[in-house]
Amino acid sequence: MAATLTVYGMDDTPRGKLLSAAARLFRVQGYDRTTVRDIAAAVGIQSGSIFHHFASKEDILFAVTMEVIRFNTERMRLATEGVADPEQRLRGLIRAELQSIVGDTQEAMIVLVRDWRCLADDKQKEALAVRAVYEGYWMQALNDLQVEGRLDADPMVMRRLINGMTSWTSNWFDADGSLDMDGLTEVILQRAVTANGGTSA
Amino acid sequence: MAATLTVYGMDDTPRGKLLSAAARLFRVQGYDRTTVRDIAAAVGIQSGSIFHHFASKEDILFAVTMEVIRFNTERMRLATEGVADPEQRLRGLIRAELQSIVGDTQEAMIVLVRDWRCLADDKQKEALAVRAVYEGYWMQALNDLQVEGRLDADPMVMRRLINGMTSWTSNWFDADGSLDMDGLTEVILQRAVTANGGTSA
């Protein structure tokens, strides 16, 4: 499904190429250890030229952050839209979040988590506002599931536990291993949904 | 139980005080954004004097890392030693890991996860070797549990999922909230252990 989407701002324009290169470098080296020279070199321009596209180094981090949040929020919307069964919706959300963490936006997601604190407070707030929509999809699905008696923990706590499980996959999941993304989705889903209602698998 | 332990190297000596101060500063600001001047100021000495105690700034990070790994490995040993029931052992491990992440070694644990990549490769290897013992306790408990048919997923995958859940608590767990550490331990434990006879596998 996500195959038809592209990360909005990471296109063929100079700005887009800068953003992709920065996301990769930030992931590999960390934000603080990535110099603007590194980024410039990665797209074949001089370091000074970066500042025609971004006001500051932090502004690049912010742009990466915002793009990936917006993109993944859109992905969550698509994953849940028109799906009535909350378990099915939750499955879609888990699958989509895994996709974002170990799949197409992998680079940026790791940066998002690890270098979050490198953003100034006001930038953090701005990003969190957009992020709220994203979390809304999750809470809706989990609350609906609870109403149906198929969730055996507090929805908020459950969201945090799932978030921990999905985030951490960036440290170990191997796309070429014996467990694929769909398989992992089911394993995680089972941590949340009670057996008795009879789910799927 | 942890009350009688102290992190080995973080004592009253100049070196120990330096280590505690560094762990805190690293957690709040990140390793890269913490200057040796910051650390020196925090214990009331001049920045040049630090180099009588540590060979380099990275050496401080390494020392923090090793101390906290050793300390928590010891804690895992105490939590499982002499406990026969694997579920009981797993409960102890979860409880201990939560304690390390949101409790007494909180500062250093966050640093350990987030600033891991700031260590040179050989230092990382050295630390991983010690870490292996730590992970051994987990795998033993999970394997035992599987043998008894009370684990409904692959032990290795399950360890990773638990690790994700516990690590992520540093982003949200509030010791003063309605859910305490024991309660959280049970919620996490239930994600791993099947009710009775085991459902799937």
Added chain:
Amino acid sequence: MAATLTVYGMDDTPRGKLLSAAARLFRVQGYDRTTVRDIAAAVGIQSGSIFHHFASKEDILFAVTMEVIRFNTERMRLATEGVADPEQRLRGLIRAELQSIVGDTQEAMIVLVRDWRCLADDKQKEALAVRAVYEGYWMQALNDLQVEGRLDADPMVMRRLINGMTSWTSNWFDADGSLDMDGLTEVILQRAVTANGGTSA
């Protein structure tokens, strides 16, 4: 009298608007702290377009300098032309110089004094050559006054003292204050011309 004059090059053409904007910005921020982007923005074009009108940033400063020198030299000519009495001529010169410093060419005059050193040596010489005519009007009046025994100091020194008094007004004179430009002219004139028969010399 100056009402019918306009600073030659500061007209409605793109070049003229650029010059006016530059003069103002130079005065407020200083030459070095004014960027070509500032100047371009002030007239609503892009910074690159400036170089279709001027060869360099320094060239803009030079143009401002030359325009204001030429304009004020012309003003001095008008102020003295056909006036026989040297005291009357001196009065006209003082009035005209005050007008240039705190009146219509205020912006550029301050720049002229303060950012003079930002011009390359050859540009300075070129400007000084034009400036010589300007100073000629002064020396003629002061020399004539001395011949009549109505100047109580060396003409050259007197010119410098007057120049100091007039230049400095940019730091304090308030057009809305109780002392107007004509009043100030008389006060300054009295510093130079002896009451009647001349006191000392």
Added chain:
Amino acid sequence: MAATLTVYGMDDTPRGKLLSAAARLFRVQGYDRTTVRDIAAAVGIQSGSIFHHFASKEDILFAVTMEVIRFNTERMRLATEGVADPEQRLRGLIRAELQSIVGDTQEAMIVLVRDWRCLADDKQKEALAVRAVYEGYWMQALNDLQVEGRLDADPMVMRRLINGMTSWTSNWFDADGSLDMDGLTEVILQRAVTANGGTSA
């Protein structure tokens, strides 16, 4: 009299040497055109080392400013202290101000006038507060002179005119010329004091 004074902070210490070198460079090239590398090179250290002595480049300008204001305020005090005759006091003030502008603090005084605007607003205010004492000596002398009927203009205006005359000397006065500093002092004094009361000369 000033021969026994030294500019307080411009001594043999690293900081003092930096200050002297900076004052000279600022005068010759202007503040904006002087790089910290220039200043460092002038005293034989690396540019980075400057920041052990001053927090920023602007801080150096501020220090130069404050030193010269304090020093010359002290000089004004010495020039007027215990002198009863206001004309005599005024003579001392003019002589002292000339001394500061074309004599020992020449470098810094030119900088003070020309690069004043390079100081941030709060720094300007701080300096102005100290400067107020300096101006106080002038106003006292001029007011006293007016009371005695020996001043033929408003004291405040007269101070400004004198200030203009003395400041401007930096553009023309030649210590080796036919007019020496004492002679110039008398010429300027005569611009202020009325002849009738019988002054001196």
Added chain:
DNA sequence: TATGAATGAGGTTTCATTCAT
């Protein structure tokens, strides 16, 4: 003429580390 992306030299400042005292 106008644009705006790119240049590239150079600016101020930071900071881990050294070392004479």
Added chain:
DNA sequence: GATGAATGAAACCTCATTCAT
């Protein structure tokens, strides 16, 4: 052990100027 001045490399960023479109 401690100090604090000094180093020197490298960081982010600025800006006059160029040039293809």
